[in-house]
Amino acid sequence: MLPNFSYVRPKSLDEAVRHLDSPENRIHAGGTDLLGCLRERVFGVAKIVSLSGIQELKGITETAEGGLRIGALATLREIAESPLIRSKYPVLAQGAAEAASPQLRNQGTLGGNLCQKPRCWYYRGDFHCLRKGGDLCYAMVGENAFHCILGGDACYIVHPSDTAPALVALGATVRITGAGGPRTVPVEEFFVPPTQDLTRETVLEHNEILTEILLPPPPQGLRSSYRKVRARRSWDFALAGVALALQFRGEEVAGGRVVLSGAAPIPWRSVEVEEVILGKRLDAETISAAAEAVVKNAEPLAQNDYKLPLFRAIVEEELSAIAKV
Amino acid sequence: MKRIIQLTINDKEYEVAVEPNQTLTDMLRYELGLTGTKKGCEVGDCGSCTVIMDGIPVNSCLVLAMQANGRKITTIEGLETEKGMHPIQKAFVEKGAIQCGFCTPGMILSSKSLLDKNPNPTEEEIRAGISGNLCRCTGYQKIVDAVKSVGK
Ligand SMILES: Cc1cc2nc3c(=O)[nH]c(=O)nc-3n(C[C@H](O)[C@H](O)[C@H](O)COP(=O)(O)OP(=O)(O)OC[C@H]3O[C@@H](n4cnc5c(N)ncnc54)[C@H](O)[C@@H]3O)c2cc1C
Numbered sequence: 001m002l003p004n005f006s007y008v009r010p011k012s013l014d015e016a017v018r019h020l021d022s023p024e025n026r027i028h029a030g031g032t033d034l035l036g037c038l039r040e041r042v043f044g045v046a047k048i049v050s051l052s053g054i055q056e057l058k059g060i061t062e063t064a065e066g067g068l069r070i071g072a073l074a075t076l077r078e079i080a081e082s083p084l085i086r087s088k089y090p091v092l093a094q095g096a097a098e099a100a101s102p103q104l105r106n107q108g109t110l111g112g113n114l115c116q117k118p119r120c121w122y123y124r125g126d127f128h129c130l131r132k133g134g135d136l137c138y139a140m141v142g143e144n145a146f147h148c149i150l151g152g153d154a155c156y157i158v159h160p161s162d163t164a165p166a167l168v169a170l171g172a173t174v175r176i177t178g179a180g181g182p183r184t185v186p187v188e189e190f191f192v193p194p195t196q197d198l199t200r201e202t203v204l205e206h207n208e209i210l211t212e213i214l215l216p217p218p219p220q221g222l223r224s225s226y227r228k229v230r231a232r233r234s235w236d237f238a239l240a241g242v243a244l245a246l247q248f249r250g251e252e253v254a255g256g257r258v259v260l261s262g263a264a265p266i267p268w269r270s271v272e273v274e275e276v277i278l279g280k281r282l283d284a285e286t287i288s289a290a291a292e293a294v295v296k297n298a299e300p301l302a303q304n305d306y307k308l309p310l311f312r313a314i315v316e317e318e319l320s321a322i323a324k325v
Numbered sequence: 326m327k328r329i330i331q332l333t334i335n336d337k338e339y340e341v342a343v344e345p346n347q348t349l350t351d352m353l354r355y356e357l358g359l360t361g362t363k364k365g366c367e368v369g370d371c372g373s374c375t376v377i378m379d380g381i382p383v384n385s386c387l388v389l390a391m392q393a394n395g396r397k398i399t400t401i402e403g404l405e406t407e408k409g410m411h412p413i414q415k416a417f418v419e420k421g422a423i424q425c426g427f428c429t430p431g432m433i434l435s436s437k438s439l440l441d442k443n444p445n446p447t448e449e450e451i452r453a454g455i456s457g458n459l460c461r462c463t464g465y466q467k468i469v470d471a472v473k474s475v476g477k
């Protein structure tokens with residue numbers, strides 16, 4: 001059973017923000033993550049504020065500068081199938097296509113994918129762990145095969161999103177609207193690591209709505225890709241994944257980002273790999289140095305050191321593949 | 326507080342009084358007696374609650390009944406006509422793709438939405454098309470065979 005709540009479907013952003021006057025009033029986009037959390041009693045709820053009636057949050061359009069504006073309510077399916085995204089930002093189309101299941105991609109939105117709650121099974125279960133305001137991380141000493149190898153500190157979740165690494169790699173920004181007016185935040189700074197505050201996942205206040213995702217125009221020589229490894233062929237979260245958005249000048253990597261999924265509590269920029277490949281041709285030597293670098297600073301938990309060879313292998317394979325494009 | 330919603334289910338118009346916290350699955354099963362839509366995990370894992378909403382399959386356990394206001398829904402009950410079972414239903418029976426049957430309504434609706442878009446899917450496309458539907462009995466091969474046999 002879902003807990004009791006009231007339901008509103010405002011027609012405008014202003015009206016929606018006004019309904020968010022209590023932290024127990026929850027934003028509802030596709031509901032694919034929210035309803036699961038409510039059913040599992042991960043957090044409480046008084047009112048559901050559906051965004052589905054707000055037209056301006058929909059659609060995918062090109063910007064005047066040649067970038068892209070994606071409304072927060074664009075579904076993962078729309079993103080995976082958009083000819084514009086597939087041709088200009090393949091890493092994002094691939095991330096969306098690799099997320100969840102067909103039914104969930106039909107209903108789940110990009111905004112919701114970025115704001116989804118952690119999948120740590122203690123957090124989703126009956127455990128009052130640190131992240132929920134308790135005083136213990138059960139994963140640290142318990143079942144931690146699917147937890148992080150980088151960036152953990154008191155809490156060891158991995159960020160569940162397959163689209164967020166692509167957006168960080170592409171240097172995207174998000175627009176946010178709240179009672180205090182709109183603001184713009186780079187996706188890279190949107191996620192909050194446990195080192196900073198382990199009771200929140202994003203910089204959003206309870207009364208703020210993510211309204212759109214903005215992609216800069218693709219830079220000269222951009223090649224991008226997303227690779228995800230999961231335990232089975234049907235839907236599953238990433239055990240390990242890597243999003244590449246690299247600018248090539250001839251055969252040389254002139255810039256770009258390498259971002260990991262399944263590695264850390266936030267989409268994890270691997271500056272170690274970026275340093276190895278910047279200014280280089282992706283020859284065998286550089287690629288094998290990059291594969292070593294990706295796990296150089298990893299601190300695996302008791303049950304997840306299997307992720308180290310996985311990350312080495314996907315970095316090696318994806319860099320080899322992108323060098324040949 | 327209950328509110329009245331209007332929607333079309335299997336080409337029939339309905340008006341239903343629903344609670345804000347009622348899911349589409351529960352509305353179909355308990356308010357309308359359409360129990361072909363199954364209730365498994367209720368958190369999006371299994372796909373047994375799959376229905377087609379405005380042409381696309383969704384997990385009805387994650388849809389609030391309120392959200393279905395004004396929408397067009399197809400459930401497994403809507404596939405049979407006076408001419409008999411839908412070709413996909415027949416294929417599932419003939420190929421032995423049903424054991425306990427719990428996943429079957431969802432599997433068939435996912436398959437239908439795949440075949441409507443892509444009448445001749447490859448095995449790979451079929452497996453991707455039903456990847457949001459878990460079956461704990463058949464090992465999937467016979468389901469894939471059944472969908473393939475309709476595709477030709
Ligand atoms: C079985 C299963 C498997 C999955 N596998 C994957 C996977 O492999 N990879 C992956 O990336 N994801 C996966 N997901 C997550 C899925 O992609 C997300 O549930 C979906 O994208 C969320 O979108 P939504 O619109 O349904 O969000 P909702 O459920 O409506 O919202 C999710 C959260 O974000 C908040 N929110 C939503 N929109 C906004 C907004 N615009 N502004 C502010 N806050 C907002 C809500 O309040 C809520 O807390 C999986 C989910 C399930 C159930």
Ligand code: SF4
Nearest residue numbers: 120122129137155156
């Ligand atoms: S990893 Fe984080 S969410 Fe999971 S039990 Fe530990 S504190 Fe809680």
Ligand code: FES
Nearest residue numbers: 365366367372386
């Ligand atoms: S009951 Fe809806 S997905 Fe399992």
Ligand code: FES
Nearest residue numbers: 424428460461462
């Ligand atoms: S036939 Fe039993 S779950 Fe599929």
